[in-house]
Amino acid sequence: MRDRAEFTAYVEARSPRMLRTAYLLCRDWAQAEDLVQTALVRAWRAWRRIGDDPDPYVYRILVNTHASWWRRRWRGEVPTSAPPEATAAGDAMGAADNRALLWEALGRLPRGQRAVLVLRFFEDLSEPRVAEILGCSVGTVKSQTSKALAKMRVDPQIVAVTAESRRV
Amino acid sequence: MPTIEEELRQTLTEASANAPTGGDRLAEVRQRIRRGNRMRLAGGALAGASALALAGLLAPSTLTGPDADHPTTVNVAAVTSASSGRALPDTYLGMPRVTAQRFSTGGKRTRIDFAPTGPNTAITIQCPTGTIAVAWLNGRLLAYGDCHRRGDTFGWTTISAPDAGALPAGKTVALEIAVLPASTQRTVAIVPDGLPTEKLRKEGHTRKQTITQYLATNPTSQVTWSTAIYSGTCKSTDCTTTKRTK
Numbered sequence: 001m002r003d004r005a006e007f008t009a010y011v012e013a014r015s016p017r018m019l020r021t022a023y024l025l026c027r028d029w030a031q032a033e034d035l036v037q038t039a040l041v042r043a044w045r046a047w048r049r050i051g052d053d054p055d056p057y058v059y060r061i062l063v064n065t066h067a068s069w070w071r072r073r074w075r076g077e078v079p080t081s082a083p084p085e086a087t088a089a090g091d092a093m094g095a096a097d098n099r100a101l102l103w104e105a106l107g108r109l110p111r112g113q114r115a116v117l118v119l120r121f122f123e124d125l126s127e128p129r130v131a132e133i134l135g136c137s138v139g140t141v142k143s144q145t146s147k148a149l150a151k152m153r154v155d156p157q158i159v160a161v162t163a164e165s166r167r168v
Numbered sequence: 169m170p171t172i173e174e175e176l177r178q179t180l181t182e183a184s185a186n187a188p189t190g191g192d193r194l195a196e197v198r199q200r201i202r203r204g205n206r207m208r209l210a211g212g213a214l215a216g217a218s219a220l221a222l223a224g225l226l227a228p229s230t231l232t233g234p235d236a237d238h239p240t241t242v243n244v245a246a247v248t249s250a251s252s253g254r255a256l257p258d259t260y261l262g263m264p265r266v267t268a269q270r271f272s273t274g275g276k277r278t279r280i281d282f283a284p285t286g287p288n289t290a291i292t293i294q295c296p297t298g299t300i301a302v303a304w305l306n307g308r309l310l311a312y313g314d315c316h317r318r319g320d321t322f323g324w325t326t327i328s329a330p331d332a333g334a335l336p337a338g339k340t341v342a343l344e345i346a347v348l349p350a351s352t353q354r355t356v357a358i359v360p361d362g363l364p365t366e367k368l369r370k371e372g373h374t375r376k377q378t379i380t381q382y383l384a385t386n387p388t389s390q391v392t393w394s395t396a397i398y399s400g401t402c403k404s405t406d407c408t409t410t411k412r413t414k
Contacts, residue, residue, distance in 0.1 A: 044197070102179045106176075122180040
């Protein structure tokens with residue numbers, strides 16, 4: 001019964017944040033909810049073994065499950081070839097647009113790199129903690145973070161908009 | 169000027185800020201746990217009445233809820249999964265089974281024709297550990313992923329829904345499935361046919377072969393796998409689709 005109470009408390013306390021992380025991984029709220037629930041069901045099955053700090057275990061399930069579900073659902077989205085409009089420098093709306101571009105660029109990253117960025121910059125986890133969740137070395141987390149950020153810096157759409165704003 | 173790290177933090181915070189509210193996640197999780205327990209019980213039933221009795225004895229130690237005593241809706245008599253020998257249910261998320269087939273060859277596109285009977289369709293594939301399934305619908309790449317069954321869930325499931333390319337009821341669909349070694353993902357670009365090489369490179373595909381080229385140049389292999397297709401009106405939030413906000 002103690003297990004059940006702890007699990008219930010954990011779900012209530014942590015699942016809203018977990019849902020946001022899941023969304024950042026899969027970019028679909030329905031799938032994110034599915035992902036969180038699947039991770040929690042799997043976590044419950046191992047609850048007695050997890051110990052006092054369930055987060056690394058549950059987040060690991062979340063990331064691994066997302067990796068195995070890639071393209072699991074029907075794809076209703078049609079990509080567009082039209083480039084986004086350039087924004088003026090210093091424009092508040094422009095900043096929002098730039099974040100939209102950043103969001104799009106994030107979606108173009110490989111799943112592993114996206115997971116590293118989400119855990120580092122949304123969950124604000126340290127490199128050792130991210131390594132623990134992803135089951136890799138701290139060095140791998142560092143290199144994946146660096147590669148992902150470098151890719152975003154040279155993302156063609158971001159580069160195009162930055163160049164355009166410099167001209168304005 | 170903010171750094172890309174700062175912009176990224178803000179982007180991630182903003183993008184995930186509008187999480188849908190409503191729905192009782194804890195109740196949903198409990199329901200899934202119970203459903204998993206029932207599936208396990210149903211699987212155990214195949215091994216004989218004694219196994220079922222044992223599973224029944226173990227059930228109280230799992231998470232239970234108000235409707236835990238409801239009778240199972242899983243029919244264990246019919247078809248069994250290829251990878252686990254477990255029974256495939258007659259219904260899945262409230263949708264009746266349209267077809268279930270078992271195959272013994274991998275490394276080639278195997279065609280299965282079926283006609284959806286309602287607004288939702290779920291395609292499930294079961295295959296051994298260490299393999300993946302790639303699926304095409306009417307000749308177009310649909311999806312790929314792990315397909316070995318994990319305890320209470322089907323190996324690989326994809327669900328169509330009205331706002332995400334649903335299949336029209338009554339219209340025959342050509343589903344093709346190829347089961348391949350999981351290592352294929354590392355060496356082969358699983359992409360739709362006909363994409364220009366330049367576009368593939370831009371999208372980060374540095375692999376030498378596409379899935380079509382791979383299938384054309386590699387021999388078939390012996391692997392047992394199965395598929396079950398369910399169609400009708402899905403009665404679960406698992407089929408809820410996202411309304412795009414922009």
